[in-house]
Structure formats: C-alpha cells, structure tokens
Amino acid sequence: MALTNSQYETIMREYEDRQTASRHLLEERTAEVYARVEGYRGLCESVASLSVSQGRKFLDGDEKALEDLHASLSSLSAQKKYLLRQAGYPDDYLTPVYNCPKCRDTGYVDGSKCHCFKQAIIDLLYEQSGIREQLESENWSTLSYDYYQGDDLQRFQNAVKECKNFIKTFDSDYHNLFFYGTVGTGKSFLSGCIARELIESGHSVIYFSAAGLFETLSRNMFDYKNKDDIVSFHEDLYGCDLLIIDDLGTEYTSNVAVSVFFSLLNQRHLNKKSTIISTNLSLEDLRNRYSDRVFSRITNQYTICKFTGTDIRMLKKRLQNRK
Template sequence: MALTNSQYETIMKLYEARQTNSRHLLEERTAYVMKHIPGYNEVRNEIASVSVRQGKQLLLGNKDAIEDLKTELARLRRKQDALLTDASLPTDYLAPVYECPACKDTGYIDGRKCHCFLQAQIDLLYEQSGIRKMLENENFSTLSYEYYQGEDLTRFKNTVLTCRNFINNFNSDYHNLFFYGTVGTGKSFLSGCIAKELIESGHSVIYFSATGLFDTLSKYKFDYRNSDDLRSSYGDLFESDLLIIDDLGTEFTNNLIASELFSLINDRHLRKKATIISTNLSLEDFRNRYSDRIFSRITSNYEICKITGPDIRMYKKRLQNRK
C-alpha cells in the first residue's frame, strides 16, 4: 500500500532523528579520542596525507599506487586500532553507530524498503488506527463460536468467512462491509479481526466510533484554525486503505450529520477505498434514521452481513460475577 504524504513524512522524520543522533554520538566520540589518546590525531592526519600522495602517483601513471595505498592504509589502521585498544576502547569505537546496520538508518536497501522501515510503518499504522489496545484481544486468534447456536451460529460462521475473503482479496477486489444486528454479537470484534490482519500486512486502517467520527468532522468543518493534527486526521478519513465506523446510530443525528456521512462514504466509494460500518440498528431503522440516498449507497456498494445471538459482553460479565 502507498503511505499518505503525512505518514511517509512522519516515518522519514524518525530516520532523520536517528541519523542526527548517530552523527552527534560520532562527533562526541571523536572529540574524546582526539583529547585523550595521544598520537591518534597524528595517525589520522597521516592517513589523509598518504591518500593524497598516492592519488597523485596514480594520476602520474604509477600502476602500483593503488596497492601501495592499500598496504600503507592497512598499516596505519592497525596502528589506530592499537591506540584504541591500549585506551581500553573497542577498535570500532569511531565507526558510525546505526540502529539498523542493514540500511544504515536510511530506511532503504538498494531502493527497497528495509525491514526496519516496514516495522516503523506498521507501528505508525497501529498508532494512527486508534485501536492498538483493542486488537490485543480482538483478533482471529481469540475468535470463538461457542456463544452461538442454530441460525445465529450459521450467520456468524458465514460472516467470518466473508471477513476472511475480504482480507484475502483486499489488494485485488474493492469491497465494503456493513455489519448489523443485535447488541454485543461480535460486529466490532470482527471489524477488529480485519483491522489487525490488514495493519500487519502494511495497510492503513483508521478506526472511529460514530461519535468520535462526527466530532472530528464537526471540528474540521467549524474550527477554522484547523491544527495540523486535525487536518491530517481529516485527510486520512478519505485516504486510508480501510475506514472502520463502529456503532453507527449511537451518535446524535441531524441533517448535517447525515450529509457528512453521505459525503464521506460517497467520496471513499469514488476513490475505491474500503469501508466497514457496524450498527445495532435494523435495516429499517437505519433507513429511517439517515436518508434514502445513504441507504441506497450502503445496499448498492456494501456486502450486508446480519449477526444475531446473545450479548456476549453481558454473558462474559455474568460469568465473571459468578466467580
């Protein structure tokens, strides 16, 4: 996936900070050696002089200049190593220090993203998703069918299969999901399962409760100062690979909210950016609460998944109270 400009800049600032720290550390070590190890600076200057002298010999056609230079530099570096060792310092004390030696803190190896860049990308995506803590417990590794029976179990299994297909085909098939049904039946849980899998594969995921989403939209619309963080969050709503809107219907709804929701889901649809919406409302209540055009966008462009069953959160709470 392609990072947004702001996301890429955030990661590159991390590498700039690493390079600055490395440079400062090397400067401090060099200053220490020059001050406390007699003779080291003289050897350093001799290395520079030898390099210049042999370079001139090479220009004059001396074919042995390169080999002579290698031999002399090796001798002088052994002398440097001895001086460092005598001062109880490692021989690589004045070598650059990198957090990632593989890419030397540039983030790239031969034009490809280093493993450390990919990890920084995942860490950033987790941070920006807003659901790092939630996904520690809500993921496919903790999925269970034990709370469902009969038709409820069939629906849940079918929805899980839909979620796995959504993940497996994410890069090749633009798709949206709409989870609806009774309270506490696993709608948010399945959204989290999808989010974790996609973040781990390097996709940007933004999670909002419905209340938090419309609070952000309202702040952006009416706060004309628009801080950098707010502008970035607003832009990510439209550019992230996946947007999750959880518990739609719990927010205070009016014509402005409905209009903002339509603009958001319509814009993401035009950009072919995936969206997952979950709600406790029935389809009829959803249609009545919002508008026909929103309902039409949902039913036309989203796969509708109904999830029913017991309130798992309440069930777990009752079990805890019995202990």
C-alpha cells in the same frame, strides 16, 4: 500499499532523527578520544593527507599508488585500534552506531525498502489505526463459536466467512461490509480481526467510533486555523485502504453532519476505498435516522451481515462471577 505523502514523511523524519543521533554520538566519542588518547588525532590526520598524496601519484601515472595507499591505510587502521585498546576502548568505539546496520538507518538497501522500513510502515499503520491495544486481543486466534447457538451461530459463521473472503480478495475486489444487530454479538470483534490482518500485510486502516468521527468532522468544518492538519486528516480519512466506523447511531447527528457523512461514504466509494460500518441499529432505524441517500448507499454497495444472540461481554462477566 502506497504510503501517503504525510505517512512517508513521518517515517523518513524518524530515519533522519536516527542519523542525526548517530552522527552526534560519533562526534562526541571522537572528541573524547582525541582528548584522552595521545597520538590518535595525528593518525587520523595522516589518513587524510596520505589519501590526497597517493591520489595525486595515481593521477600522475603511478599504478602502484593505490596498492601502496591500501597498505598504508591498513597499517594506520591497525595502529588506531591498538591505541584505542591501550586506552581501554573497544576497537569499534568510533564506528558509527546504527539502529539498523543493514541499511545504515537510511531505510533502503540497493534501492529497495529495508526490512526495518517495512516494519516502520506497519508500526505507523497500527499507530494511525487508533486500535493497537484492541487488536492484541481481537484476532482470529481468539475467535470462538462457543457463545452462539442455532440461527445465531449460523449468522455469525456466515459473517466470519464474509470477513475472511473480504481479506482474501481485498487487493483484487473492491467491497464494503455493514454489520448490524444486537449489542455484544461480535460486530466490533470481526472488524478488529480484519483490521489486524490488513495492517500486518501493509494496508492502511483507520478506526473511528461513530461519535468520534462525527465530532471530528463537525469540528473541522469550522476550524480555519489548522488547515494543514485538516488537509492531512482528510487525506488519511478519504484515502486509507480501509476505514472502520464503529457503533453508528451513538453519535450526535444533524442535517449538516449527515450530509458530510454521506460525502465521506460517497467519496470513498468513488475512490474504491473499502469501508466497514457496524451498528446496533436495525435497518428500519438506519433509514429513519439518516438520509435516504445514506441508506441507499449502504444497502446497495455494502455486504450486509446480521448479528443476533446474547451479549457476549455480559455473558463472560456472568461466567467469571460464578468462578
């Protein structure tokens, strides 16, 4: 997944902060040792002057200069360690401290992203998704068919199949999903399963409740003071690999809001960026509530999955009360 500029800059600022903290710690420790360990500063100054003098000899043609330099530096290093130990410090007390010794907090090793950089990407994606805690419980390991029967079970199994194919072909095929049906039948759960799987593989996922999305879009239309923040928000919203819009139909709608909503769906379609929408509305309610353009966009360019059955959340509560 290609990070947006804002995402990359966020991660790199974190690395810069780590490097700054490491440098400050080393400066503090060095000042402490200079003040408390007699002779240590002089050895450090000897290293610098010796390197300069032997470098000059080498440039003047003394082929043994580098060999002599290495030997002298090794001796000085041993003396410094001895002074540190004598003063009660560990040998590596003045060695830079890194969060990741492999890349030395640069994020890169030999020009390639370090494992810590890849983890930072995943952590950032989780944070930006808005559903980190939700995804701890909503994943394939907690999937259960026990709450479904008959046609309800068949519909849910078909939806699970569509979701797994959505994940499997995500990088090769552009597609969208539309979940609709009765309350508490697994629509948000399956959206969460997909989100977790894609985030773990390094894709950007952003989750919005429909109410939160419409409120944010409406607010940004009239906010002229925070242009940079709005540009960054739109970059993420229109460009993230997957946008999840949950509970469509619970938001306050207006003609302007519906128009902006269509623009969002249309632009993501043009960008070949996938979207998942879930709603408790029927298809008839969807047509009546939103414009024909929105209805046409969803019914023609989304794989539609219908959910039916008992409200699982309510069923679980009843089962717990019986215990």
